[in-house]
């Protein structure tokens with residue numbers, strides 16, 4: 001599990017590059033229970049939303065997206 005320092009680093013890095021799946025998942029999990037980092041993520045992503053969406057569409061094949069959604073629903 002990420003701590004807040006690692007989470008904020010990952011949030012910043014996500015603006016510049018595509019996070020590994022492992023790190024991206026850990027970040028999502030952290031944001032579920034950490035309001036401070038979730039707020040930071042909202043603030044950062046509001047300025048980088050378009051870029052991030054484009055990156056995600058490029059790097060994430062549909063089946064992978066589906067299985068990820070199913071996995072997150074179970075947890």
Ligand SMILES: [Zn+2]
Pocket residue numbers: 003004005007030034035036037038
């Ligand atoms: Zn946090």
